[in-house]
Amino acid sequence: MWASYHLSGYYYFEGGSAAISNALADRFANAGGILKLGTKATGIDIEADKATRVRTAAGGCLEARYVVSNASIPTTYLDLVGKEHLPAEVVAKVEAKKLAPSTTIVYLGVDFDYSDLFPSGSHEIILQPSYGRTKEDFDAMACTPEKQSFAITNYSAIDSTGAPAGKNAIALTINLTYDCFDDWGWTRSYSDFNEQKADIAWQFIERAEEVLPELSTHIEVLEVATPQTIEQYTQNPKGSWAGFDVDPSQGLMAFSDPEAHKTPISNLFLAGAWASDGGQSVVLGSGLIAAALVLVTEPSN
Ligand SMILES: Cc1cc2nc3c(=O)[nH]c(=O)nc-3n(C[C@H](O)[C@H](O)[C@H](O)COP(=O)(O)OP(=O)(O)OC[C@H]3O[C@@H](n4cnc5c(N)ncnc54)[C@H](O)[C@@H]3O)c2cc1C
Structure with a gap:
């Protein structure tokens, strides 16, 4: 993602990043594609080393000449295809790989325009308690909201489309990862989890007041997404x-590598962050x- 910013530049999309997904979905539907939203794939049938069908949670069964999976590689290989259809060394490699960390986000709708408080031409301020960038510095910050x-x-x-005139849509993005929430036992019950999420959110809102005065008094909308929400x-x-x-x-810089999009099943391809690294332009x-690989590969039937 970082490399793509340097090589190609970085842009925000008017309407938020969902505007791109919606535009792609429209184009796909206009070209005759059928989108089945809210439909969970639960299995990819393998027959004679080829992917032949996709099974869905609702009992659906979709015949396929090619399958492109945008689900995670662990899900695609271990749950959808099944270990028994894959070489043992591929399964071992997938099971051993470390996952990239997730994120916690506090979304705010505020009845005040803070735009002038952001440095000229900018929309983002990063509050960093220390300049330390060593592994020890990061370890000290982990699961410690105040650091x-x-x-x-x-x-x-x-982007004026996110909030009414005079109001702002603001996000606080925090590196509190999945295991922090596990460590703190936040999965105990729904109400406990909600209360503790709110507690964490308010700690960061108060810290943000260092640069956005009286932020806490201007909040009309407050939503917290934890790594569990993203999951x-x-x-x-x-x-x-x-x-x-x-x-x-x-391995670094998997992006742009067609080999990373192939699987041991010749007509099953991968797409998305797990094949090519994360980031919207990268995926x-x-x-x-993945589309190019489909075009140059013989179908299964
Ligand atoms: C808070 C946050 C901020 C970010 N900010 C930026 C940023 O500023 N710039 C940037 O470039 N990137 C950013 N990213 C990263 C970027 O959003 C991701 O890397 C990118 O969206 C990954 O795209 P993808 O297509 O691989 O997967 P996803 O966008 O995760 O899409 C996968 C889709 O597959 C569906 N799916 C999964 N399993 C199944 C199944 N079994 N059956 C059916 N459907 C399934 C999921 O529901 C999902 O809709 C951010 C991510 C987060 C969470």
């Missing part, structure tokens, strides 16, 4: 939105690679 650096993003400073929406293990960890021991490129 965490975090980003304050005012989408309304660059629920994306189905990605531990809410990892960047796929496998980007770490020299696991769009990954979809193009």
Whole structure:
């Protein structure tokens, strides 16, 4: 993702990133494609080393000449295809890989325009208690809300579609990962979890007041997304939105590599962050690679 910013530049989309998904969905439907939203894939049938059908949670069964999976690689290989159809070394590699961390986000709708408090031409302020960038510094911040650096993003400073005039849509993005919530036993009950989520959110709102005065008094909407929320929406293990960890021991710069989009099943391809690294522009490129692989591969029937 970082490399793509440097190579191609970085942009926000008017209407938020969902505007891109919606535009792609419209184009797909206009070209005759059928979208089945809210339909969970539960299995990919393998016959004679080829993917032949996709099974769905509602009991659906879709015949397929090719399958492109945008689900996580652990889900695709271990749950949808099944270990028995894959070489043991591929399964071992997938099971051993470290996942990239997830994120906690506090979404705010405020009845005040803070745009002028963001440095000229900018929409983001990062509050960082220390300049330390070593592994020890990061370890000290982990699961410690008061030591965490975090980003304050005012989408309304660059996109008027997110909030009514004079109001702002702001997000606080925090590196509290999945295991923090596990460690703190926040999965005890729904009401406990909600209360503790709110508690964490208010700690960061108060810290944000250092640069956005009286933020807490202007809040009309408050939503908190934990890594568990991201896991629920994306189905990605531990809410990892960047796929496998980007770490020299696991390989860097998988993006643009067609080999990373192939699987041991010749007509099953991968697309998205798990095949190519995370980031919106990166995964769009990954979809193009998967499509190109379909075009040059013999179908299963
Ligand atoms: C809070 C946050 C902020 C981010 N900010 C940025 C940013 O500023 N810039 C940037 O470039 N990137 C950003 N990202 C990362 C970027 O959003 C992701 O890397 C990217 O969306 C991954 O795309 P994808 O297509 O691989 O997967 P996803 O967008 O996760 O899509 C996968 C889809 O598959 C569905 N799915 C999964 N399993 C199944 C199944 N079994 N059956 C049916 N459907 C299934 C999921 O529900 C989901 O809709 C951010 C991510 C988060 C969470």
